[in-house]
Amino acid sequence: MIPLYANLIFVFSLLLIALAMVGWRRRAVPGAIHFFGFCLSMAIYFSGYALELHSTTLNGMNASSLMQYIGIPLFPAFWGLLAVSCMQRRNPDRRTTAALLLIPLVTCVMRFTDQLHGLVYRSVQMDGSRDIPLLQFEPGPWYWVHMVYIN
Numbered sequence: 001m002i003p004l005y006a007n008l009i010f011v012f013s014l015l016l017i018a019l020a021m022v023g024w025r026r027r028a029v030p031g032a033i034h035f036f037g038f039c040l041s042m043a044i045y046f047s048g049y050a051l052e053l054h055s056t057t058l059n060g061m062n063a064s065s066l067m068q069y070i071g072i073p074l075f076p077a078f079w080g081l082l083a084v085s086c087m088q089r090r091n092p093d094r095r096t097t098a099a100l101l102l103i104p105l106v107t108c109v110m111r112f113t114d115q116l117h118g119l120v121y122r123s124v125q126m127d128g129s130r131d132i133p134l135l136q137f138e139p140g141p142w143y144w145v146h147m148v149y150i151n
Contacts (some may be wrong), residue, residue: 003132004043005111006050006053009046009050010046010047010050013043013050016039016043016046019039020035020036020039020040020043023036030088030091031081031091032087033091034078034081034082034085034091035059035082035099037074037078037081038079041070041071041078042071042075043070044067044071045070045072045075046063048065048066048067049069050069051064051067052064052065052068055133056133058125059131062135063137065111066111069107070108072150073105073108073150074101074104074108075117076104076149077100077101077103079081081096081097081100084096107142107145114140118141119141120140120143121139121140121143122138122140123137124136124137136148
């Protein structure tokens, strides 16, 4: 049985998409495009996690995890860009934007090619010992680089 919170997570992702649309409509306002990116990346992460909780196979969970890794690395960067926009009352320059997006974009590429090198996850398996099966992984070196960046 799929717990209620798995469905609630999906509902929250829909709310985040609605908020992202508000940011997109106001994209001429400083920070609005970063708000859009933040909300959209969170929505992608939430949707992927909801799908992972609904998955009953390792392949389904891996696919959901890949979807999550489109959003996971990006939302801290967009949050930082949004903070800079609010403090300066203008959008950050291209150099600042590139610097904040570099590690998240590398993390996305690393996660999508992880089967070739295992730098994000050394191993991935399904833990079926609980009420719902969960993805269990052994972190690789790039996982820790990413964790330092987002914290």
